[in-house]
Amino acid sequence: MKTTDKIILLSGLLFGVLFYEQAAGINFFIFSLVQVIGLYFTTPSERKTRNWWLVFAGANISAVGILLYGAQLGVWTNVISLFVLAGLSIEPRSSLVISIFHSLYTVVTGVVHIMTDFVSKTMEKSDWKEHSRLFKNVVIGAVSFGIAMIFVALYRNSNAAFKELTDQIDLSFISAEWIVFTVFGYYLVYLMYRPRKIKQVEEYDTVTSNQLNEEATGITAKWMSVQSENTWARTLLLMLNILLIVVLISELMYELGWVDLVDEVGHSANVHKGVNALIFSIVLAVAVILFFFQGRLNFVKENQWLRVLAVLWIFQNVALVLLTAWKNWMYVEEYFLTYKRIGVFIYLICCVIGLIYTYIKVTGAKSNWFLVRRVGWTIYATLLITPIVNWDQLIIEYNFSQAAGNPQNLDVEYLLDLPESNYPLIYERLADFRTYFPEEWDQRYIHLNEFYTEASSRDWRSFNFRTFNALTTKKQTYEISYEY
Incomplete structure (x- = not known):
């Protein structure tokens, strides 16, 4: 064998x-x-x-x-x-x-x-x-x-x-x-x-180079001359740049309080709509650049203004990402941390890195597959960072610290939806807010018993340090028997 x-x-x-x-x-x-x-x-x-x-x-x-x-x-x-x-x-x-x-x-x-x-x-x-x-x-x-x-x-x-x-x-x-x-x-x-x-698929992946050569043409070469393609690309990118400038200026004027909307939009709706639109706009922006810079337009002598417009649009998209990150942070300050709001920040970081690689692709005449490879590694690196951070504890500690001056916005039900190993820490912090959340505080015995019972049904194979620390805490006001 x-x-x-x-x-x-x-x-x-x-x-x-x-x-x-x-x-x-x-x-x-x-x-x-x-x-x-x-x-x-x-x-x-x-x-x-x-x-x-x-x-x-x-x-x-x-x-x-x-x-x-x-x-x-x-x-x-x-x-x-x-x-x-x-x-x-x-x-x-x-x-x-x-x-x-x-x-x-x-x-x-x-x-x-x-x-x-x-x-x-x-x-x-x-x-x-x-x-x-x-x-x-x-x-x-x-x-x-x-x-x-x-x-x-x-x-x-x-x-x-x-x-x-x-x-x-x-x-x-x-x-x-x-x-x-x-x-x-x-x-x-x-x-x-x-x-x-x-x-x-395997052969295409292994033989495709990160660098374009002057023989590259692109899919439009069959039905459009290089001059027409260059004109089309410059016209479209110019229009998109102007449009995005207007979007950024109008958004900044609203956020700075220089203009008022007829129908006021709260932070929640503003951030959600902004992120959803940003997801599509970033993907579309990169797709447009990949389409025009897939072949011969990288090497024509008249492409200087085309590159300038493409780079300008990339930087404007970066500005749009940063503006969305700022709005998300304002949202967090008002309504505290959640996994979705952390996910928005992580997504925005990936967007910025993707746009940086798009800039390198345009200025360095890189192939489209170069961008696919680099973005793939970026997402993977992001995934590697997330498991080694105790996000649950970060959310709990931040939300309770912010709740000192704004307890009415503390979403205790959301915190109790986190994994049960967080219950001891949650109720330790909730002790200072028991008057604001009497019903949730009265349920602490039920929730903690559920956690201890569930943990006791497992053995050493399920050992992890977060659960172990939660089980061995001595900061509760009562004793519960358990084995782990």
Whole structure:
């Protein structure tokens, strides 16, 4: 049996043992550690490129984030990292975006591929001409396990200490549900180590350069002259620049109080509408630039003003992003922090980085695929940062500190919708505001008992430091018995 097959079998079993009826914690850390070690030793040194090492580090960082806080975002980042790392171990030249695309493609079409793999392996012939290699491995494993069980029975009868030791082994967790769960884990691990690729997509990704050459034309070359295309691009970008200048000026005049609206718009509606429109406008802005700067317009002598207009539009979009960030901060100051408002800031940071790469693409005659590659890594780097930050504690501490002068805007119900491991901290801070929220304060026993009961139903596999710290806090005014 190949080393990779052994790792797949071990990982499938670990999946069932570590994750069944457990929360995210040290189980993910152990599972991820086994996978990165397995991929390290099964990946040839020539395939361990810079990108491979970056994703290798990303898998470990996300695993540490899960161990610290048990956050679901860390779980998704870790799963993505492991799938991408396995893909890069086979094709190190793949970009991050295409590696993720092929991972999704593998999972969606996994059943078909597993069936075809099974058929092909059973048809392989080896020294036993009448049997397949897979059949022989199954027979060898079954016979070996049977003989081992015979010796276990003999040793139990002949050795009282060994019998007492084996009596303490609890296998009650093995059930039909556990078996199905473990098989599902084996399915996921198998697909991770046996990724599938669309050949045409893979070839395009690996052969496309980040730099354009003067032979590049673009899709408009078939039906439009370069002069007409240049005129069209300059006309459109000039109009869009003028339009965006008007938008920015009008928005600044409103925010500074120089003009009043007929229908007053609150911070909430203003921010929500602004962010939703910004999402579409940024995507559209980048798409327009990618369209016009995909080929020959990068090299014509008359493109100086076109570049100026494109760069000006990029900087205006950056200004629009910064203005939206300011509005979001005003919103946070009035209505406090939430995950959505933090998400807006993270999205805006990604927008600025994407626009910076768009500027580099325009001024450096880079290919469109250059932008796709760089933006993909930007989003991945952002995902890596999020699991190692205790966002729940940040939200709780900030909201209660701001509530000192504005308690009526404190959304306690939102805080109680955060993971239950935050309940001890929430009620510790809520003690100073009990007169403003008597109903929520009276429910503290119910909520805290729910948290302790839920945590006590899990064992060491679900250990993470946030839950552990919440369970061991001594700042409550009553004692609740629990085991962890």
